[in-house]
Amino acid sequence: MTTMKSDEDKVVKLRVEDLTLIFGKRKKEALEMLEKGASKAEILQKTKCTVGISKANFEVYEGEVFVVMGLSGSGKSTLIRCLNRLNEPTAGKVFFKDEDITRKGNRELLNIRRFEMSMVFQTFGLLPHKTILENAAFGLELRGEPKEEREKKALAALETVGLKGYEEHYPSAMSGGMQQRVGLARALANDTEVLLMDEAFSALDPLIKSDMQDELLQIQEKVQKTIVFITHDLDEAIKLGDRIMIMKDGIIEQIGSAEEILTHPASEYVEAFVEKVDRKTIITAESLMFPKPSLLRVKKDGPMRAIRKMQTEGVKFLPVVEDERRTFLGYVWLNDVLELAEKKEMSLEKALKTEVPSVYSDYTVEEMLPLISGNNYPLAVVDKQGGRLLGLVTQTSLIIEATRYGDEEVKQLIKKANKTNRL
Amino acid sequence: MSRIIDLGKYIEIGINALEENFSFLWRAIDDGISWTVDNLSELLLSIPFVVFLLIVVLLAYYAKAGKMMFKKEGLKKGGGLVAFVVIGLFLIYAMGYWEDAMCTTTLVLVAAFIALVLGIPIGILAAKNRTADIIIRPILDFMQTMPAFVYLIPAIFFFSVGDTPGVVATVIFSLPPAVRLTSLGIRSVPNDVVEAGRAFGATEKQILYKIELPLAMPTILTGVNQVILLALSMVVIASMVGARGLGSVVYQGIQQNDIAKGFESGLGIVILAIILDRITQSFANKKG
Numbered sequence: 043m044t045t046m047k048s049d050e051d052k053v054v055k056l057r058v059e060d061l062t063l064i065f066g067k068r069k070k071e072a073l074e075m076l077e078k079g080a081s082k083a084e085i086l087q088k089t090k091c092t093v094g095i096s097k098a099n100f101e102v103y104e105g106e107v108f109v110v111m112g113l114s115g116s117g118k119s120t121l122i123r124c125l126n127r128l129n130e131p132t133a134g135k136v137f138f139k140d141e142d143i144t145r146k147g148n149r150e151l152l153n154i155r156r157f158e159m160s161m162v163f164q165t166f167g168l169l170p171h172k173t174i175l176e177n178a179a180f181g182l183e184l185r186g187e188p189k190e191e192r193e194k195k196a197l198a199a200l201e202t203v204g205l206k207g208y209e210e211h212y213p214s215a216m217s218g219g220m221q222q223r224v225g226l227a228r229a230l231a232n233d234t235e236v237l238l239m240d241e242a243f244s245a246l247d248p249l250i251k252s253d254m255q256d257e258l259l260q261i262q263e264k265v266q267k268t269i270v271f272i273t274h275d276l277d278e279a280i281k282l283g284d285r286i287m288i289m290k291d292g293i294i295e296q297i298g299s300a301e302e303i304l305t306h307p308a309s310e311y312v313e314a315f316v317e318k319v320d321r322k323t324i325i326t327a328e329s330l331m332f333p334k335p336s337l338l339r340v341k342k343d344g345p346m347r348a349i350r351k352m353q354t355e356g357v358k359f360l361p362v363v364e365d366e367r368r369t370f371l372g373y374v375w376l377n378d379v380l381e382l383a384e385k386k387e388m389s390l391e392k393a394l395k396t397e398v399p400s401v402y403s404d405y406t407v408e409e410m411l412p413l414i415s416g417n418n419y420p421l422a423v424v425d426k427q428g429g430r431l432l433g434l435v436t437q438t439s440l441i442i443e444a445t446r447y448g449d450e451e452v453k454q455l456i457k458k459a460n461k462t463n464r465l
Numbered sequence: 466m467s468r469i470i471d472l473g474k475y476i477e478i479g480i481n482a483l484e485e486n487f488s489f490l491w492r493a494i495d496d497g498i499s500w501t502v503d504n505l506s507e508l509l510l511s512i513p514f515v516v517f518l519l520i521v522v523l524l525a526y527y528a529k530a531g532k533m534m535f536k537k538e539g540l541k542k543g544g545g546l547v548a549f550v551v552i553g554l555f556l557i558y559a560m561g562y563w564e565d566a567m568c569t570t571t572l573v574l575v576a577a578f579i580a581l582v583l584g585i586p587i588g589i590l591a592a593k594n595r596t597a598d599i600i601i602r603p604i605l606d607f608m609q610t611m612p613a614f615v616y617l618i619p620a621i622f623f624f625s626v627g628d629t630p631g632v633v634a635t636v637i638f639s640l641p642p643a644v645r646l647t648s649l650g651i652r653s654v655p656n657d658v659v660e661a662g663r664a665f666g667a668t669e670k671q672i673l674y675k676i677e678l679p680l681a682m683p684t685i686l687t688g689v690n691q692v693i694l695l696a697l698s699m700v701v702i703a704s705m706v707g708a709r710g711l712g713s714v715v716y717q718g719i720q721q722n723d724i725a726k727g728f729e730s731g732l733g734i735v736i737l738a739i740i741l742d743r744i745t746q747s748f749a750n751k752k753g
Contacts, residue, residue: 128664156666167661171679181665183675232665 054137055236055268056102056125061134063120063292066091069132082291094120095292097134104235107262107269109283111276117292118272122238125270126159127151138236156185160229164241166221168213168228174200175209177224181232192231199231200224202261219250226258230265239271243278255281276319288312300324325443327410327423328403331433338374339365340390345382348390352376361422362394363431370424370431372396400424403432407443414440480619491623498575498629506571510564518554521740525550528747546743553736562711562733569700569710569737572628576635576696581689584640588647588688589673598648605641613638613699617706631699631708639695646688650681686749693745697738711737 064072064085072091075084082093095117102108112118123129125136127143136143143154160181168177175193176183178200182192200206203223213221222242229237243251255278262269273279279286280300288295288303288311296308304324307313338348338360352360359375371394378393399413400422410421420434484491509517525546530539557566591598616637620630654677662676678685700712707713711730718727 126664128660152666152668154666155664161661161664163657163661163664165655165657167655167657169658169676169680171682180662180675184662184665184667184671228665238664 052106053104054101055104055139056270057135057137057140058098058100058125059135059137061095061098061121061124061136062132063094063117063124063129064091064132065094073133093292094129095124095131098292098294100287100294100297102268102270104268105266106284107271107282109271109273109279109286110289111273111279111283111286112289113274115291116289118274118289119240120292121289122240122270122272125236125238126155126161156181156232158234159236159238160232160234161238161240162222162225162229162242164244166213166218166225166245168221168224170213172212173209174205174211174213174216174224177213178227178231181228185232195233196227196231199227202230202264203227204257217250218246219254222246222254226261230261235268237267237269239269241272241274244273244275251278258282276315280319280324288315301326301329305329322408322411322444323406325407326403327401327405327421327433327435330407330439330443331403331423331435333433335361335431335434337368337431338362338390340371340394341365343390344388345379345390345393348374348379349376349383352379359419361431361434362390367428368431369429370400370422372398373419398422400429401435402426407440410435410440411444480622484623494633495624495627495629498632499627501575502571502628502632505575506568509567509571514554514558514563518551521554522547522550525740525744528744528751531751546740546747549743550740553740557733557736560729560733562714562730565709565711565714565730566733566737569697569712569734572632572635572700572703572708572710573693573696573737573741576632576639576699577689577693579632579636580640580692580696581643583636584643584688584692585647585685588644588685589651591644591648592651601644605644608637609641613702614705617702621706626707628708630706631703631712634706635696635699635703638699639692642691642695643688646691647681647685650684650688651677653684654680683749686745690742690745690749693741694738697734697741700734 062073062076064076066072066089068089068091072085072089072093075088076093076096080088082096085091085093098121110118110121120129124131125138125143127136127146131144134144138154138158143151146154169180172180175196179192179196182195187195197206197209200209203226205220205223205227208216208220213224216224222245225242229239243254246254259282271279271282273282283300285297285299286303287297290311296303296312298306298308301324303312304316304319304321307316336351336355338351340362342365343351348360352358357376359373362371362374363369364371373395374390374393375395378395379390382390382393398417398419401410401413401424403423403426405423413421414437418437420436421440422434423432424430425432512520526539526543527534529543529546533539533542557563587601591601613634616634617630620634624630624633658676658680659672662672667675700708700710701715702712704710704712704716711733714730715727715734717723718725718730
């Protein structure tokens, strides 16, 4: 799992520790019960309190899109509101740049909301009596910035979201998608490090939603904000999220990249959830490939060695790499190598078939499928920088991924496939 | 039937005590209201009829036509009201009730102004604070259902006869819609807009002035309209305690059984009511 490895050099922007939020009057009692390990239902029965979030722990890294996903009632919207304390946590801590937000006084909290975090809402939350420009500048107005300055910033933000020329319109005259662009512009105009997006695109039509997602990703590439994005839509989570956190009933079920969640679901709930996802677009070469395959070095390994290696491995072909850098060059087939051996050739070069496709480790199944048609060898996965051979993706595993059998069946089919491959 | 509780007696004792102990306050209120009413009516009367008519016509036209003032559509929208204003005010003038009409207008404006100054903040309080709402609500019910004549008794008691008790009774009678509609307006501001404000670091004051009040404005203006109309409907009753104006002419008409007088002055009140209603309503609608 490569993302875990690189976690260490990432800067933690938000850290949530044992965050708990309880709705109701007898919070203390409920909290004590929760500490003792009582279930949500027991707590509700005894104290009439609802546990909104139960001991959430997670970190959000600088510059990532962190998606919190769950169905309605999972506590995701409650959770995001704890980050800027629109909801007051019952217990636990929220660290922003290593300072505990839950301990901040009113004034400090206002400043955090004004300068450090901005928010985009599902229902847009625009002011109907203000123009688009005034709406985009509203956050700056609350900060007390002079009119000229805030309008300049708001204009730039409106341009970023593609709403140039609409400054003097009113929100009521605009479509949902455009209104949400204004909502996004308002958040961007404040130029905060953290962007909280609460089901920002959930109220939009599917097509517009998809457009907005693309646009958000483009904007994110430019502005590199730390984004916490709430959604109930797994496809959206996968499309936008660098990492995804799945919540159920106020409890975190799993945190990981889309691929980690799809390939290693942590619970039955997550498994059931991800079942409906179109895996073709998510599963990448990296998780499908057989790493460190046996290979031949083009100069050092001659035909005789190649034949021996193929025989011991039980295969009819092998990938060939450049000697030092292990750059992938192509394949050699047993028949061709045998011919070379007969001719007493010392180098493999003449048998080398170089016109074979190779892929990078982040290629998805969907992208790889067209490459295998008509060929009978696996796809070589190579390093983006040096073209170094990382592994091989067999056709069988690709097709299984694409057709999606059940888990058990897949395992058996892969076993079978590996056997036949080695013949 | 014998009485067990003499509630009225206690109220009387209470009001007596109020009158005696706070006489300076009543005098100050009396002075303030009399001074305002006298000066304002004098000011209104100092304006020549034609000029006054022109001002009202412009106001009515602007209220109806707004930004389309100088276009054809504006004429379509505002033409009717302008015609009504011209004919109506001229009729009042021609019937010889101009002075009374100005006096009534003054009383209505002063009473409505006081009612709004008191009512809007109380409405804001009721919208924001549950306890305040629980206390204010039954008081408003009481004020609205108590027959308006009843207010005249303590009003005379505190302020003797004249314009002031009339204004005070009118204020009490017309206050409730200002409170209720302000409160309603603020309560019906969409929660997401308020939350958005909060998320961007708005203080409570900023939320009130930059979000809630502007969004509640159409409803509050409807309240203003209601206050003015209720105030106008009180002029006849207020004239019983000595308030001047068209109301007192109607009252005289009743006492003298003078049909002509009663009808003319009654018509004058109706004309004023329609003009005030249409103008304030247009402002309320335009904001919405």
